[in-house]
Amino acid sequence: MDQQAIFLTFRLATLTTLILLAISIPLGYWLAYSGARWKALVEAAVALPLVLPPTVLGFYLLVLMAPRTAPGRAVSAIFGHPLAFSFAGLVVGSVLFSLPFAVQPVTAGFRSIDREILEAAELLSHDRGRILVRVLLPLVRPFLLTAAVLAFTHTVGEFGVVLMIGGNIPGVTRTLSISIYDQVQDFAYAQANHTALLLLGLSFLALLIIYGRRGRAGV
């Protein structure tokens, strides 16, 4: 099995999951409680990767990251190198591609909290951070777990976006799914089978965690 690809994939998935959790808490909170008219626009944008072919997202990201374009030059200036075909570029692509898998469960978690509990907290404290940390986040914890598991496994399994913006550079952008593709191209079916089994087992375990938790909660 491609050890390098395993390490790279899990490093990518861990980083992506942490970034997505950090994004999904404020974004999910806003989507759950904001009365802004343009909220539907943001919701649609967040959900876009669910329906968009990964190659489309990958193509536009590649254009944005290319050093010849103005946004690409700006991004290069920030990171010190072009993002296309780099690990940092993969992280950006993975975050965007897995965004709905993290944001939607967290938003659902905030929406599931009884409005009167939130109001009781607002009457007792004007500190939004205190309300978030001491009341809301503990109540959405199961939803955060779901978001983390989904974001992690979805990142581990992504292919189209990775191939478009990362290419296939061993140790830099070659993830497990790309590795399977390579192995099949090389007729190395036994190796491909081992790698595929790893991904299959991981995906099943993730779903088992989610459904097992729901079963215990009686949902």
Add this chain to the structure above:
Amino acid sequence: MSDYLQVDVGHTLGELSLRVSCALSAPWTVLFGPSGAGKTSLLRVIGGLTRPDRGRVVLHGRTLADTEKGAWVPPGQRAIGFVTQRPTLFPHINVTANVSFGLSGLDRRSCKERVGEMLELFHVGQLAKRMPGDLSGGEKQRVALARALAPGPRLLLLDEPFTGMDADLKVSILQQLTKWLTEREVPALYVSHDVAEAFQTAADVVVIDHGQIQAHGPAREVLASRREQLLRQLGEGTE
């Protein structure tokens, strides 16, 4: 007590059109009216849980809301305690943590003392370590009262908090509550359907129906002059 609360607001919510203008001065005012009359909506506007479409709310000379001037004080900065009919304790933390939630700025020892004092006031000191899920409805309600009073509010809003509570316990809790409020000169606005209770406890009564104040004055005067109408309205509202 001079006027502590001035309310002059208009707010439309669904079929209810709330148009209220009044000044409250009595330490214990009962808000009467049939279901859907606008009692809860009025309390929510005063507490800051609902932004009125127009008008202003002034508590102890401090403007809490003024739509013309764009003034708005969020609920957590109003120093108002609010206890609703359905106790909404934070389900993931124990009774002590619930009651201490509003006590920011106190050191640990003072916080512990205050929580203990509040729990004893409502005879729930023995429940300090229990989780809300393990409490009966009446116990939850008493913890909710303790939580609302712990930060030392300047006004207490009570939206039928004793519904379903045992009659003797209710009398006992009311006595403790009114004593505590009187000692600290904290006024209360109390929604109730119980006419007898209003006679016993209220200094003033506000009668509200269809979102508008129908009568406001000393309890005996209001209830004597409008007894038949009130009983009819309350009968219709609870059917």
